[in-house]
Amino acid sequence: MKKILVAMSGGVDSTVVAYLLQKEGFHVEGVYMKLHDNPPYHAKNIANVEKVAEYLGIRHHILDLGDRFSEAVFMPFVETYKSGLTPNPCVLCNRNIKLGALLEFAQSKGFDYLATGHYAQIKEGFIYEAVDKSKDQSYFLSNVKKEALDKVIFPLGKRFKSDVKQIAAEIPVLKSIATQKESTEICFVEESYLDVLKEHTEIDLPGDVVDTEGNVIGRHRGYMHYTIGQRRGFTLKVAHDPHYVIDIDAANNRIVVGLREALDTERFTTKELNMFIPEKSFEAYVKIRYRSQKTPCRVEIKEDSAEVELLQKVQGLAPGQAAVFYDNEKVLGSGWII
Numbered sequence: 343m344k345k346i347l348v349a350m351s352g353g354v355d356s357t358v359v360a361y362l363l364q365k366e367g368f369h370v371e372g373v374y375m376k377l378h379d380n381p382p383y384h385a386k387n388i389a390n391v392e393k394v395a396e397y398l399g400i401r402h403h404i405l406d407l408g409d410r411f412s413e414a415v416f417m418p419f420v421e422t423y424k425s426g427l428t429p430n431p432c433v434l435c436n437r438n439i440k441l442g443a444l445l446e447f448a449q450s451k452g453f454d455y456l457a458t459g460h461y462a463q464i465k466e467g468f469i470y471e472a473v474d475k476s477k478d479q480s481y482f483l484s485n486v487k488k489e490a491l492d493k494v495i496f497p498l499g500k501r502f503k504s505d506v507k508q509i510a511a512e513i514p515v516l517k518s519i520a521t522q523k524e525s526t527e528i529c530f531v532e533e534s535y536l537d538v539l540k541e542h543t544e545i546d547l548p549g550d551v552v553d554t555e556g557n558v559i560g561r562h563r564g565y566m567h568y569t570i571g572q573r574r575g576f577t578l579k580v581a582h583d584p585h586y587v588i589d590i591d592a593a594n595n596r597i598v599v600g601l602r603e604a605l606d607t608e609r610f611t612t613k614e615l616n617m618f619i620p621e622k623s624f625e626a627y628v629k630i631r632y633r634s635q636k637t638p639c640r641v642e643i644k645e646d647s648a649e650v651e652l653l654q655k656v657q658g659l660a661p662g663q664a665a666v667f668y669d670n671e672k673v674l675g676s677g678w679i680i
Contacts, residue, residue, distance in 0.1 A: 343368065345368070345369045345371070346453060346495070347372070347447075347448040347456050347457070348372050348373070348458075349372075349373060349456065349458045350395075351391070352374070352387040352388070352390025353390070356458070357513060358506050359459050359497045360398060360400065361398065361509070364400070370398070371401045372391060372394070372400060372402040372403070373405050373448075374387065374402065375439070377415075377435075378412075378416065389519075390519040394515055394519070396515075403451075407443050407444070411439055416530065419538075420538070420542045426590035427660075427661050428570065428661065430482075431528055433485045433664045434485070436483050436485065437485040441483070442490070448493070449493065456495075457496070457497060459496075459498055460498070461477040461478055461499060462478065462496050463500060464496060467488065467491055468673060469484065469486070469491065469618070470671045471673075473501065473502060474503050481666050484664060484673050484676035485616045486616075536566070536567065546563060548562065549565060549595035550596050551596070552597075552598055552599075554588070559581075560599075561577050563575065565590050565592055570605070570658055570660040570661075571586055571587060572587045584601075584602065585599040586604070588600045605658055605659075607656050608651070608655055610659055611648065611649055612647060612650060612676075612678055613678050615648055617674065617675030619674050623641070625638070627668045628665050628666065628667050629668070630656055630679065631663055637653070639651060639652050639653060641667060647680075661679050661680055664677070
């Protein structure tokens with residue numbers, strides 16, 4: 343009998359994963375990860391996990407990965423904002439923690455597979471989009487090491503969220519546990535990312551707003567308050583048309599603004615590639631943010647960077663985000679936008 347360790351949060355998705363795998367005849371155990379310092383948050387979730395484990399009659403583990411999470415995800419999140427870039431901690435977390443440190447734990451305990459509640463699919467060693475495109479998380483999984491994919495399963499990837507809710511209705515314990523907010527945002531950000539940043543650095547650093555030629559045309563509250571494409575929160579001396587943030591100059595505490603068309607991008611570069619294919623030159627589709635549409639492109643790889651030529655202009659390209667390359671629904675690889 344195959345042994346599968348299920349990453350459990352105490353919520354609906356991970357509970358359904360454990361329930362389905364047990365029904366399929368696997369030996370199932372659960373694991374809850376403590377990633378950040380929030381005792382009430384963990385206490386509630388662990389209580390839920392315990393109730394689910396008791397109902398299913400399975401063993402569960404509590405794994406404290408706080409130090410590794412801080413080093414690999416949380417502090418890079420802070421430092422990336424300090425550098426004037428826009429971080430994507432969920433991409434780092436999937437690579438280093440959920441399908442990194444947690445997978446190592448599963449293998450050390452003799453499990454054949456690690457299962458998670460991600461909405462994505464794995465076919466023939468590649469990540470594919472989930473059947474339910476509204477829940478698809480393939481973008482966030484694009485930086486995972488290729489060798490990890492042989493030991494991971496995503497039981498929800500072939501299901502729609504509506505189907506998962508129907509299955510959840512079959513599990514009485516889910517009606518008795520504290521309801522969990524749908525995990526659509528960064529787990530360690532309760533209200534605003536600025537609340538997190540100000541505990542580690544000074545975020546209110548008023549400075550100049552400049553145009554694309556370097557002329558001072560206004561003032562801002564502090565560059566970490568802004569992301570590419572933002573059009574509010576700064577003051578301009580004179581502006582008849584809406585202006586948008588098109589660049590962040592952290593070294594000089596300035597933000598650069600311009601008209602909407604200044605956000606247009608036709609080419610960009612990515613670094614620290616994580617490719618699932620050997621080709622160095624190819625045509626594909628690229629997503630520059632989680633919620634962006636796929637855009638056709640040409641990719642030229644040189645060593646550990648890629649030059650990306652877009653066949654359609656995009657707006658809001660933010661250095662620090664992941665650019666993910668697709669062949670229709672299949673993830674070809676990714677890199678960090680610079």
